[in-house]
Amino acid sequence: MTDIRMSEDVRTALGEDGAARAGAVTLNQAICLGCEKKIDPEEPVHVVLRIGGRVAHIRYAHAACHPSTIVEIPEPRTPAGPPAAPDQGAAMRVTAATVDHGGAVLPTLVAELEAPVFLVATDARDLVDVLASHVLAQGFSPVGRLRHAPAHAQRWTAAYTTPDTSGVAQLTIAEPDGTVFYTGTILPPDPWVAGVELYGWTVLYVGKIGLAGLPAGDQKARTRLLREAAADGRLVGARVPVRHLGRAEAGR
Ligand SMILES: [Zn+2]
Incomplete structure (x- = not known):
């Protein structure tokens, strides 16, 4: 089972249930938030909580690539016009x-x-x-x-x-x-x-x-x-x- 680590502030923000769910996933398809390479389920990972407006996205990263922390991101709202950059929030x-x-x-x-x-x-x-x-x-x-x-x-x-x-x-x-x-x-x-x-x-x-x-x-x-x-x-x-x-x- 993957060794999933999260910092105290991430754990608090997720609440008991959320932390349990974020920590109980099988990371077969997960992509590291830091290096964008696949995460081997055998490696330790960090939980990164990206918050945009009222929505929080749980992402995972290699322990060496990104600390377990809360990252505030701009809300993924873009007026009609130029296409938004991919991954403004919800991947x-x-x-x-x-x-x-x-x-x-x-x-x-x-x-x-x-x-x-x-x-x-x-x-x-x-x-x-x-x-x-x-x-x-x-x-x-x-x-x-x-x-x-x-x-x-x-x-x-x-x-x-x-x-x-x-x-x-x-x-x-x-x-x-x-x-x-x-x-x-x-x-x-x-x-x-x-x-x-x-x-x-x-x-x-x-x-x-x-x-x-x-x-x-x-x-x-x-x-x-x-x-x-x-x-x-x-x-x-x-x-x-x-x-x-x-x-x-x-x-x-
Ligand atoms: Zn990585």
């Missing part, structure tokens, strides 16, 4: 795929946080799935099964660039008030591109699904994990309009 991974919804194979994006997020409220022990409750307040719906595509979310927008020769496309997703929800890269399969061209929207799921460890082409396993997340109440979703921006500008 998020977005997977593009096509998913069968009751016989209709629909273009789908799945957004997952790379680290657990805790709400720092007056009672720090009150752990909430902040990301899900945030998007629910912005027009998303709980998803219990993948029979139908979820309803359209008003005024959300997504835009992507033509995939380059390695298949990498830039993707930006913005919330109704222009706040950048995600900006980064995706590896969209051809049917995803064809689907958004056809429909003009993509399904966007947000939740704790665990797609990170899957091989890119394992469609069956991906669908199974999404179904399980939906059945467990861990999935929220919406249909979001998508624009195609053409080719990415050089130097981006």
Whole structure:
């Protein structure tokens, strides 16, 4: 089991439950906050609590790379305009795929946080799935099964660039008030591109699904994990309009 160390102020900020949860994870996929290399589960790690506004992100670092401490970060709110730098707070991974919804194979994006997020409220022990409750307040719906595509979310927008020769496309997703929800890269399969061209929207799921460890082409396993997340109440979703921006500008 990984030797997870946290300083007294981090422990206090997390509260009893939060500290227990932050200390009981299996760090199979964790990336060090300091050097951005993978963390070997056998190495000692430090818990770093990054706080932006009311949301705190638990991150892990090699003991030698970063002290266990609380880091205040600016809130990840950026007005519409230039894309925000990746990882302003919530380190998020977005997977593009096509998913069968009751016989209709629909273009789908799945957004997952790379680290657990805790709400720092007056009672720090009150752990909430902040990301899900945030998007629910912005027009998303709980998803219990993948029979139908979820309803359209008003005024959300997504835009992507033509995939380059390695298949990498830039993707930006913005919330109704222009706040950048995600900006980064995706590896969209051809049917995803064809689907958004056809429909003009993509399904966007947000939740704790665990797609990170899957091989890119394992469609069956991906669908199974999404179904399980939906059945467990861990999935929220919406249909979001998508624009195609053409080719990415050089130097981006
Ligand atoms: Zn490191």
